Amino acid sequence: MGSVVFKNVVKNFGALNVLRSLDLAVPDHKFLALLGPSGCGKTTALRILAGLDMPTAGKVFIGERDVTRLQPRDRDIAMVFQSYALYPQMTVADNIGYPLWIRGTPEAGRKAKIGEVAAILEIGHLLDRRPRQLSGGQRQRVALARAIVRDPAAFLMDEPLSNLDARLRLTMRGEIKRLCQRLSATTIYVTHDQVEALTMADLVAVMQGGELQQMAPPIEIYDRPANRFVATFVGNPPMNILPAALSEQGVTVATGIVPVDQTRLAACRLAEIVEIGLRPEDCSVAPPGEAGALQGEIYVVEPMGNETLVNVRLDGGNVQVRAGRDFRGVVGESIGVAFDPANACFFNSAGLTAVHRVNNNGRVT
Amino acid sequence: MQRGSQARKYRLQGAGLDLALPYLMLAPGLTIVLGVLVYPLWDGLRASTRAYRYGSPVADVGLQNYLHLWSDAQFLNALWVTVKFVALSVSFEAVLGFALALFCLHEFRGIRLLRTVLIIPMVITPVVVAIVFRLIYASDAGMLTALSKAMGGGEVQILGNPLNAFIGLVALDVWEWTPLMFLILLAGLQSLPHEPFEAARVDGAGAWRVFADLTFPMMRPVLAVAIVLRTIDAFGTFDQVFVLTRGGPGEATRLISIYGYDTAFKFQQTGYAAALFVTIGLVVLALAFSAIRLLRRVDAS
Ligand SMILES: Nc1ncnc2c1ncn2[C@@H]1O[C@H](COP(=O)(O)OP(=O)(O)OP(=O)(O)O)[C@@H](O)[C@H]1O
Numbered sequence: 001m002g003s004v005v006f007k008n009v010v011k012n013f014g015a016l017n018v019l020r021s022l023d024l025a026v027p028d029h030k031f032l033a034l035l036g037p038s039g040c041g042k043t044t045a046l047r048i049l050a051g052l053d054m055p056t057a058g059k060v061f062i063g064e065r066d067v068t069r070l071q072p073r074d075r076d077i078a079m080v081f082q083s084y085a086l087y088p089q090m091t092v093a094d095n096i097g098y099p100l101w102i103r104g105t106p107e108a109g110r111k112a113k114i115g116e117v118a119a120i121l122e123i124g125h126l127l128d129r130r131p132r133q134l135s136g137g138q139r140q141r142v143a144l145a146r147a148i149v150r151d152p153a154a155f156l157m158d159e160p161l162s163n164l165d166a167r168l169r170l171t172m173r174g175e176i177k178r179l180c181q182r183l184s185a186t187t188i189y190v191t192h193d194q195v196e197a198l199t200m201a202d203l204v205a206v207m208q209g210g211e212l213q214q215m216a217p218p219i220e221i222y223d224r225p226a227n228r229f230v231a232t233f234v235g236n237p238p239m240n241i242l243p244a245a246l247s248e249q250g251v252t253v254a255t256g257i258v259p260v261d262q263t264r265l266a267a268c269r270l271a272e273i274v275e276i277g278l279r280p281e282d283c284s285v286a287p288p289g290e291a292g293a294l295q296g297e298i299y300v301v302e303p304m305g306n307e308t309l310v311n312v313r314l315d316g317g318n319v320q321v322r323a324g325r326d327f328r329g330v331v332g333e334s335i336g337v338a339f340d341p342a343n344a345c346f347f348n349s350a351g352l353t354a355v356h357r358v359n360n361n362g363r364v365t
Numbered sequence: 366m367q368r369g370s371q372a373r374k375y376r377l378q379g380a381g382l383d384l385a386l387p388y389l390m391l392a393p394g395l396t397i398v399l400g401v402l403v404y405p406l407w408d409g410l411r412a413s414t415r416a417y418r419y420g421s422p423v424a425d426v427g428l429q430n431y432l433h434l435w436s437d438a439q440f441l442n443a444l445w446v447t448v449k450f451v452a453l454s455v456s457f458e459a460v461l462g463f464a465l466a467l468f469c470l471h472e473f474r475g476i477r478l479l480r481t482v483l484i485i486p487m488v489i490t491p492v493v494v495a496i497v498f499r500l501i502y503a504s505d506a507g508m509l510t511a512l513s514k515a516m517g518g519g520e521v522q523i524l525g526n527p528l529n530a531f532i533g534l535v536a537l538d539v540w541e542w543t544p545l546m547f548l549i550l551l552a553g554l555q556s557l558p559h560e561p562f563e564a565a566r567v568d569g570a571g572a573w574r575v576f577a578d579l580t581f582p583m584m585r586p587v588l589a590v591a592i593v594l595r596t597i598d599a600f601g602t603f604d605q606v607f608v609l610t611r612g613g614p615g616e617a618t619r620l621i622s623i624y625g626y627d628t629a630f631k632f633q634q635t636g637y638a639a640a641l642f643v644t645i646g647l648v649v650l651a652l653a654f655s656a657i658r659l660l661r662r663v664d665a666s
């Protein structure tokens with residue numbers, strides 16, 4: 001009942017081009033995370049979907065219906081605003097119940113529903129307060145409650161967890177995911193937190209500079225990034241990118257040669273790749289001088305508790321390496337970096353991923 | 366090692382000149398305030414307890430002047446006319462001003478010009494406004510009569526008819542002071558956050574519900590301040606009436622200020638007039654205080 005489609009949507013603010021031909025199709029009942037750095041146009045896209053802004057060009061559909069020129073209230077959506085947008089004169093309970101009240105839901109049903117969502121979001125004790133008597137995180141949860149109190153065709157959430165503390169964010173993440181699955185409504189969830197995007201979504205759309213970079217399930221975004229931007233934006237710590245040159249035996253990176261299987265090597269040659277991308281977990285520290293490992297020196301050591309992040313300076317640049325929790329290294333020490341090239345990506349001069357990792361079934365793209 | 370010998374002289378905080386300075390700086394202003402505000406006020410209060418003849422006090426009458434007010438039919442009538450005038454004018458101004466402010470909130474071509482034009486009446490000298498309105502209302506050569514004749518009617522009697530004169534006076538006040546309401550309310554509307562309004566649109570509220578559930582509740586404090594301001598001001602309306610009708614015909618437009626003026630300068634009852642104005646001053650003060658109290662309560666709940 002609520003697939004969401006953007007067709008060639010363009011948005012200009014005066015001379016500023018914020019969205020350039022955005023194409024996005026979210027199937028019904030799917031949870032889409034819209035991921036991108038600050039200022040890339042996520043909120044703008046959401047506001048166009050909500051009907052608060054008109055696109056300069058292009059069309060928007062909700063559930064096969066062209067809603068491009070419809071009033072927000074005729075689109076059957078619920079939205080969580082980045083700035084909460086609570087009604088300052090109303091109590092929390094009235095805020096949450098407002099969408100129901102507007103639709104003439106009887107008092108009893110409204111009360112029950114308000115109590116229910118307030119319990120989920122742990123704000124049951126705040127129902128009689130006014131928004132200005134709440135903390136930022138509490139306000140955000142009220143805004144969230146006001147959205148999920150109804151059963152709309154689509155949920156639009158603009159960074160609904162950005163102001164919560166780490167623990168609450170973790171629990172709310174789970175609650176929202178459960179809730180959206182239970183309601184099975186189409187959800188567009190804007191975030192610049194990639195962990196949220198990867199953990200909650202059925203589909204992740206990565207945006208940059210007003211353009212869609214890639215839309216795919218989370219695993220695929222992580223394993224098979226479409227380009228250099230997606231590769232470095234998704235993943236924490238980010239993927240290491242090093243200049244690479246092709247040679248007879250394989251791919252030369254820094255001072256070493258990376259052994260790559262023949263099929264992929266051929267593909268690399270064809271695409272004239274210039275860079276290699278390696279995830280930190282595919283790299284490992286090795287004793288200095290080990291054969292096949294790249295040589296470098298320790299630049300920074302960051303113990304995380306469960307593991308240690310080691311930043312190693314190589315010839316071609318720095319790489320982040322995930323090492324065990326018992327790694328003990330001293331800054332300045334020389335060290336080797338070994339890696340598993342099976343998961344490496346290769347980028348061509350346009351920044352597109354020319355050759356991906358080896359698939360589970362050994363197929364190569 | 367030699368530091369001690371060249372110790373600087375420190376001036377301590379909160380002593381000597383530091384203490385006296387604020388008072389010294391206040392003194393000139395304070396003197397002026399005492400001279401032009403406090404002394405006349407006190408003199409007025411003193412006058413209100415005396416009886417005058419030919420401009421000089423002749424007897425102390427205590428609260429006699431104040432008591433006499435409440436059995437003076439002319440005073441009671443003037444009070445009633447004033448209350449009617451204030452209630453009618455201020456309500457019209459509030460409703461009109463609010464409507465105009467809501468309209469001018471939208472951005473469209475020419476909006477700036479419109480906003481400027483709308484506040485012109487407010488900046489014209491009240492006496493000039495009154496003279497212009499007298500020209501409009503005049504039964505022989507007035508604009509209304511001319512209009513009526515052009516459409517085949519007869520002379521329009523405004524200032525000669527008690528009810529029409531009163532309505533004419535209210536119309537003048539509304540014309541002159543709606544801009545002030547408009548200006549205050551427009552500033553209030555422009556300072557409201559706009560996200561809640563967007564949220565309401567998404568939540569399904571139409572234009573009327575947005576107004577009733579959001580705009581109006583959020584604007585209530587501003588509206589209250591504007592109404593209190595205008596009410597206090599309207600109680601003291603004098604110049605327009607003085608020029609337009611002098612309180613006539615009969616007592617139809619004789620506001621409290623006109624009656625007080627007449628008692629003081631026509632009938633030379635200085636003490637009685639002083640008592641009258643002190644009473645009105647207290648009434649307005651009480652009104653303002655209760656309005657502000659009400660406002661606080663609304664705000665706190
Ligand atoms: N009303 C507006 N007028 C002019 N420029 C705007 C307007 N709204 C947004 N922009 C610009 O459009 C760009 C995208 O803004 P948008 O709010 O969509 O970013 P975002 O992806 O939501 O960022 P964030 O993660 O920081 O919320 C920004 O460069 C911003 O300055």
Ligand SMILES: [Mg+2]
Binds near residue numbers: 158
């Ligand atoms: Mg945003």
